[in-house]
Amino acid sequence: MATQLDFTTFHNVINGKLTSTKETRHNINPATGEANAEVSVSTAEDVDAAVAAAQEAFKSWSKTSHDEREKALLAYADAIEAHAGQFQDLLVLEQGKPKQLASFEVVTAVSSIRANAKLELKPVVLEDTPEKKAIQRFTPLGVAVGIVPWNFPLMIAALKIGPAVITGNTIIIKPSPFTPYTDIKVVELAQQFFPPGVIQILSGDDSLGPMLTEHPGPAKISFTGSSFTGKKVMASASKTLKRVTLELGGNDPAIICEDVDIEQVVPKIAFAAFINSGQVCVAIKRIFVHESIHEKFRDALVRAVKDFKLGDGNEEGVTHGPIQNSMQFEKVKDLFAEIEKEKWSVATGGRTDLGRPGYFIEPTIIDRPPIDSRIVTEEPFGPIVPIVTWNDEASVIKEANNTKMGLGASVWTKDLDRAQRIAEQLEAGCVWINNHLEPSVNSSFGGHKESGIGYEGGLGGLMGYCNAQSIHIKKQ
Numbered sequence: 001m002a003t004q005l006d007f008t009t010f011h012n013v014i015n016g017k018l019t020s021t022k023e024t025r026h027n028i029n030p031a032t033g034e035a036n037a038e039v040s041v042s043t044a045e046d047v048d049a050a051v052a053a054a055q056e057a058f059k060s061w062s063k064t065s066h067d068e069r070e071k072a073l074l075a076y077a078d079a080i081e082a083h084a085g086q087f088q089d090l091l092v093l094e095q096g097k098p099k100q101l102a103s104f105e106v107v108t109a110v111s112s113i114r115a116n117a118k119l120e121l122k123p124v125v126l127e128d129t130p131e132k133k134a135i136q137r138f139t140p141l142g143v144a145v146g147i148v149p150w151n152f153p154l155m156i157a158a159l160k161i162g163p164a165v166i167t168g169n170t171i172i173i174k175p176s177p178f179t180p181y182t183d184i185k186v187v188e189l190a191q192q193f194f195p196p197g198v199i200q201i202l203s204g205d206d207s208l209g210p211m212l213t214e215h216p217g218p219a220k221i222s223f224t225g226s227s228f229t230g231k232k233v234m235a236s237a238s239k240t241l242k243r244v245t246l247e248l249g250g251n252d253p254a255i256i257c258e259d260v261d262i263e264q265v266v267p268k269i270a271f272a273a274f275i276n277s278g279q280v281c282v283a284i285k286r287i288f289v290h291e292s293i294h295e296k297f298r299d300a301l302v303r304a305v306k307d308f309k310l311g312d313g314n315e316e317g318v319t320h321g322p323i324q325n326s327m328q329f330e331k332v333k334d335l336f337a338e339i340e341k342e343k344w345s346v347a348t349g350g351r352t353d354l355g356r357p358g359y360f361i362e363p364t365i366i367d368r369p370p371i372d373s374r375i376v377t378e379e380p381f382g383p384i385v386p387i388v389t390w391n392d393e394a395s396v397i398k399e400a401n402n403t404k405m406g407l408g409a410s411v412w413t414k415d416l417d418r419a420q421r422i423a424e425q426l427e428a429g430c431v432w433i434n435n436h437l438e439p440s441v442n443s444s445f446g447g448h449k450e451s452g453i454g455y456e457g458g459l460g461g462l463m464g465y466c467n468a469q470s471i472h473i474k475k476q
Contacts, residue, residue: 027178219242254410
């Protein structure tokens with residue numbers, strides 16, 4: 001049974017111990033603008049110490065049986081679940097999301113760790129004849145670094161910890177400078193279940209990421225974030241030929257066919273487009289609606305969005321919180337400035353100055369902007385989505401694929417044969433039919449084109465933390 005954690009103080013965790021740094025910093029509550037607690041600003045010496053501890057721990061952890069690793073991970077998941085209320089409150093405080101979404105994030109993190117604990121990459125016999133036998137096995141890489149973004153800090157940390165640890169690797173978590181608190185506590189909790197050095201965390205400023213990606217010690221970088229930063233991570237990791245998994249941005253299309261039940265489909269579209277105030281890499285970013293149902297669909301979507309309640313995540317009934325940080329707030333406001341400049345038609349919303357503290361932006365629908373406008377071609381990562389009309393299947397598939405991104409997509413129709421025909425032509429790593437944002441815990445998830453390299457989740461995700469080794473046996 002896990003002991004209690006102090007959710008008011010926050011430290012690095014190096015080699016099983018809570019450590020402090022000379023310099024500290026803090027982020028702010030994005031709903032109120034108030035300062036949160038101080039956290040460490042890690043130095044190159046801290047990085048060296050964490051990498052050395054992880055390398056030492058790897059020597060024994062990599063030889064630990066799968067059953068023992070599974071047992072530790074399952075106990076760890078139980079402990080996170082036991083502290084669910086505290087993690088939920090901390091997510092609301094630092095990330096800004098409503099309680100309901102924070103609760104979902106905790107549940108998803110726990111489920112992810114449990115699912116990965118049950119997976120195992122067993123040796124595979126590739127060939128077995130009287131003359132020879134070929135076996136493929138998978139061996140852990142060594143020290144992994146998990147670079148976690150600010151939109152789902154707990155869930156995405158869990159998505160990296162689970163597969164790394166179950167395959168025998170050790171891992172250093174680097175949280176976003178905007179959301180370090182939840183990750184610090186979840187790694188501190190891990191010390192009760194794993195040997196020192198197996199799971200560590202370093203918090204810091206913008207200099208910490210490059211220190212880790214350039215360090216010769218780690219063998220693997222798992223990065224979730226923007227495509228722009230992902231390219232920098234890949235370039236940095238290439239200097240020492242580190243393995244990389246990059247889960248990057250998206251500009252997900254949703255193709256709505258003319259036969260849908262509008263009242264049934266619209267709430268799902270509204271949820272998947274505006275969840276976490278649009279700050280989700282695989283949220284719906286472009287809505288392609290058949291022109292024959294455009295007005296009815298648009299009006300229903302407007303009604304659904306007007307029912308949202310914007311505010312502090314701790315307030316009763318709040319469905320959508322603020323933009324998480326000032327940098328992203330300014331990026332989204334810059335896109336909103338295009339509304340008047342380009343004379344886009346606003347179906348609902350449009351305001352970025354709501355006269356209240358925090359980084360709040362009104363959920364907004366842009367009705368039929370030009371297909372080449374910024375709101376269609378760029379990922380906003382905020383609460384704004386365009387509706388574009390179509391009437392030709394081949395053309396809408398072409399427009400849906402007309403992006404450098406390729407993370408997710410969805411097709412909505414009662415005709416499942418038609419849906420699958422369209423889905424198979426979409427250039428995205430995950431395509432849903434009649435839903436969006438509902439991945440299977442056993443499936444591997446990754447992007448096409450500039451949305452990423454490699455996979456997370458399922459057996460494919462485990463392989464990303466391993467070397468494949470083929471053993472060839474010549475029989476006498």
